Amino acid sequence: MDVRAQIAAVFHLDKCIGCHTCSIACKNIWTDRRGTEYMWWNNVETKPGTGYPTLWEGQNKYKGGWEVVDGKLRLRSTGKVRGLTNIFFQPYLPTIDDYYEPWTYRYQDLFDAPAGDDQPTARPISQITGQYIDIEAGPNWDDDLGGSPIYAANDPNLVGLSDEERAQLFQLQGLVFFYLPRICNHCLNPACVAACPSGALYKRAEDGIVLVNQDVCRGWRYCVSGCPYKKVYFNWSTGKSEKCIFCYPRQETGYAPACFHTCVGRIRYLGPVLYDADGITAAASVPDPELVEAQRALILDPFRPDVLEGARRNGIGDQWLAAAQAAPTYKLIKQWRLALPLHAEFRTLPMLWYVPPLLPMMGTVTEHGYRLDADELYAGLAERRVPLRFLANLLAAGNERLVTDSLAKQVAVRFYKRAQTVGDVPANKVEKLLARAGCSPEEAEQIYRLVAMPTFGERHLVPPFQRELAVADLVDPQTQRGEEGLGPRRRPHREF
Amino acid sequence: MLDLFLYGVFPYVALALALVGGLWRYFRDRFSFSAFSSQLLENRSLFWGSVPWHYGIVILLVGHLIGWLIPAGVAAFNAVPLRLYILEITALGLGLLALVGIAILLYRRAVNPRVRAAGTAMDVVLVVLLLAQAALGVYTAVFVRWGSWWYISNAVPYLNSLLVLNPQIQYATSLPLLTQLHVLNAFLLVAVFPFSRLIHVFTYPITYLWRPYINVIWYRRSRN
Numbered sequence: 001m002d003v004r005a006q007i008a009a010v011f012h013l014d015k016c017i018g019c020h021t022c023s024i025a026c027k028n029i030w031t032d033r034r035g036t037e038y039m040w041w042n043n044v045e046t047k048p049g050t051g052y053p054t055l056w057e058g059q060n061k062y063k064g065g066w067e068v069v070d071g072k073l074r075l076r077s078t079g080k081v082r083g084l085t086n087i088f089f090q091p092y093l094p095t096i097d098d099y100y101e102p103w104t105y106r107y108q109d110l111f112d113a114p115a116g117d118d119q120p121t122a123r124p125i126s127q128i129t130g131q132y133i134d135i136e137a138g139p140n141w142d143d144d145l146g147g148s149p150i151y152a153a154n155d156p157n158l159v160g161l162s163d164e165e166r167a168q169l170f171q172l173q174g175l176v177f178f179y180l181p182r183i184c185n186h187c188l189n190p191a192c193v194a195a196c197p198s199g200a201l202y203k204r205a206e207d208g209i210v211l212v213n214q215d216v217c218r219g220w221r222y223c224v225s226g227c228p229y230k231k232v233y234f235n236w237s238t239g240k241s242e243k244c245i246f247c248y249p250r251q252e253t254g255y256a257p258a259c260f261h262t263c264v265g266r267i268r269y270l271g272p273v274l275y276d277a278d279g280i281t282a283a284a285s286v287p288d289p290e291l292v293e294a295q296r297a298l299i300l301d302p303f304r305p306d307v308l309e310g311a312r313r314n315g316i317g318d319q320w321l322a323a324a325q326a327a328p329t330y331k332l333i334k335q336w337r338l339a340l341p342l343h344a345e346f347r348t349l350p351m352l353w354y355v356p357p358l359l360p361m362m363g364t365v366t367e368h369g370y371r372l373d374a375d376e377l378y379a380g381l382a383e384r385r386v387p388l389r390f391l392a393n394l395l396a397a398g399n400e401r402l403v404t405d406s407l408a409k410q411v412a413v414r415f416y417k418r419a420q421t422v423g424d425v426p427a428n429k430v431e432k433l434l435a436r437a438g439c440s441p442e443e444a445e446q447i448y449r450l451v452a453m454p455t456f457g458e459r460h461l462v463p464p465f466q467r468e469l470a471v472a473d474l475v476d477p478q479t480q481r482g483e484e485g486l487g488p489r490r491r492p493h494r495e496f
Numbered sequence: 497m498l499d500l501f502l503y504g505v506f507p508y509v510a511l512a513l514a515l516v517g518g519l520w521r522y523f524r525d526r527f528s529f530s531a532f533s534s535q536l537l538e539n540r541s542l543f544w545g546s547v548p549w550h551y552g553i554v555i556l557l558v559g560h561l562i563g564w565l566i567p568a569g570v571a572a573f574n575a576v577p578l579r580l581y582i583l584e585i586t587a588l589g590l591g592l593l594a595l596v597g598i599a600i601l602l603y604r605r606a607v608n609p610r611v612r613a614a615g616t617a618m619d620v621v622l623v624v625l626l627l628a629q630a631a632l633g634v635y636t637a638v639f640v641r642w643g644s645w646w647y648i649s650n651a652v653p654y655l656n657s658l659l660v661l662n663p664q665i666q667y668a669t670s671l672p673l674l675t676q677l678h679v680l681n682a683f684l685l686v687a688v689f690p691f692s693r694l695i696h697v698f699t700y701p702i703t704y705l706w707r708p709y710i711n712v713i714w715y716r717r718s719r720n
Contacts, residue, residue: 080705087700088550095539096610128537129609194709197701202711218699219530236537236614239530315716470715 002277003310005320006208006351008329010339013357015267018179020044022259029258035237037102037127040139041244042259044181048155049142053098056230057156063092065191065228065346073285078195078222092225100137102127145177157393165387176385178357184231184244185350186210189284195226209246217241228346252467256460271327271461274300284347289399291344299334323463338406340395356391356403358410412437416444503665507658510687517690531696537610549597552590564655567648583644588637595630602627622692632678640675
């Protein structure tokens with residue numbers, strides 16, 4: 001057993017209101033430089049929808065992630081031999097049009113326009129070429145189901161849904177959607193790291209953060225193709241790849257990452273978990289329906305003495321162990337089994353988990369208004385608004401049972417609290433629901449506490465990163481003042 | 497006198513520039529080492545340009561190198577006329593492949609506004625030099641027969657004489673004018689090596705073959 005620590009995250013999808021504050025916080029800090037305008041290290045997608053970049057989930061187009069061939073795990077489209085022979089042209093790389101061409105407006109025209117009968121306008125110009133462009137796509141072009149016949153109807157997660165289920169999903173009076181905020185998953189088995197021929201991408205052993213060394217990156221772009229979540233981006237101006245850095249400079253100084261810190265819906269949970277690094281390959285190689293359980297099994301109980309001993313042997317200090325024991329992530333992922341990883345079938349063992357949304361799943365609109373009934377969870381097709389199949393494709397590698405388990409527990413907690421505070425639910429019904437979900441009243445109380453009214457400190461557990469003990473010196477921040485924030489210590493300016 | 501400078505001095509100047517410039521760039525500005533791919537911005541014509549160009553030019557360069565390193569072997573191979581014809585036709589084919597490829601790359605770089613925005617003036621200069629080099633090479637293959645034969649009697653002794661610091665320029669000056677330009681342009685390309693994106697040749701990530709897939713770095717303890 002090789003015990004390591006990983007800063008893991010959980011997003012509670014029921015609480016996401018799709019305000020994009022996280023995206024803006026991230027963009028303002030990290031990706032407002034030339035060459036990065038099109039990047040959204042954090043983005044929020046509407047589901048059903050095709051996402052950003054378009055159809056990123058369809059791995060028959062981009063061929064990212066891992067696959068099992070003859071019982072062995074291998075990268076889907078690249079790897080050592082294919083990587084070195086395809087180096088002159090990458091067959092599965094997304095182009096800027098799969099994201100969108102970034103633009104701004106000629107605001108100065110508003111001031112310089114001569115007096116006339118017409119209101120002056122600021123025409124859009126491309127942030128790449130500087131020329132006028134006709135905007136054809138942008139980030140969140142399909143926000144809130146905009147253009148759903150094109151976008152939502154092509155969601156890759158609709159695979160396996162019957163025509164009836166599809167029709168139900170897009171019926172105007174029952175129209176339903178939810179939001180999916182996405183950042184880098186800082187995977188345990190990162191395909192971007194494995195695909196990088198230069199060895200520029202690496203996973204930090206102490207905290208699991210996946211980074212690109214800007215001085216080693218040679219711009220071969222295999223990380224972009226390799227990442228099935230399309231969360232590594234190519235900076236066309238510096239010729240280097242960049243990705244979400246989990247705000248490690250903030251975490252190292254004790255702050256939550258910017259997207260977590262600013263989250264208006266308070267949907268985000270952050271905290272270290274302990275995992276067994278020896279079991280990674282085996283856990284990533286099991287058949288699809290067992291992937292989530294195998295991944296849960298990798299995460300170790302931070303109260304077990306042998307786990308604690310193994311952790312100490314690997315240099316994980318007491319503060320980290322205490323944080324792992326108190327972390328909201330461990331509770332939501334493993335203890336309560338509420339959270340599920342996004343597209344486990346990509347086999348990268350993502351460490352960002354999602355609590356599946358309950359409300360659009362369960363609620364129905366009747367002539368008397370909105371109705372939420374616990375029994376509907378197991379009722380027929382006609383009663384369901386988001387088909388279980390869809391959520392299972394998205395969050396459970398097709399295993400509907402795992403989605404049902406999580407939703408059943410959320411329903412139980414909801415009715416348990418409703419019986420307490422409103423009192424219109426009979427006690428035997430609450431007992432039945434709790435029993436069905438395998439949830440004790442104490443656990444229901446704890447779930448309610450962490451999900452409904454957690455404090456900032458309960459949501460974000462950032463243990464001390466102890467960079468003062470690092471083997472390599474960091475740059476003195478006093479000498480770094482005034483330079484650009486990310487990666488290279490020189491300004492990222494191309495001289496050749 | 498000009499010939500002495502061009503064939504006796506300039507090759508050393510070019511090599512010195514490449515060495516000093518390359519080391520300086522490696523140690524002082526490693527961040528700038530990149531292939532500077534523009535595939536993200538333009539995908540289609542890149543395929544028809546980059547793939548034929550790279551496969552053509554890499555195999556041809558290796559061919560030039562083999563001719564220099566084992567001239568006796570190449571001479572023996574060429575002793576049978578049929579083998580000489582096959583070698584020459586293959587080389588001409590690869591040369592045309594490279595020529596078409598680099599022409600497409602130049603067209604793409606000149607016409608596509610996105611690629612132009614991402615590129616620099618040096619990129620254009622480099623592609624023009626490479627296009628000239630490929631065109632001069634194809635000219636030589638067609639009109640100065642048989643290249644793989646006289647390469648051994650002219651180019652190899654000339655290159656060897658450069659190597660032993662005793663340049664015998666008559667081997668080069670006896671070549672036709674356009675072929676001489678092919679030689680000079682080659683040294684010019686050596687000279688611009690570290691000052692252009694050509695350095696990506698030396699970043700070919702061969703170490704990928706023997707490193708483990710997953711790269712984990714401990715920042716609190718050094719490797720035992």
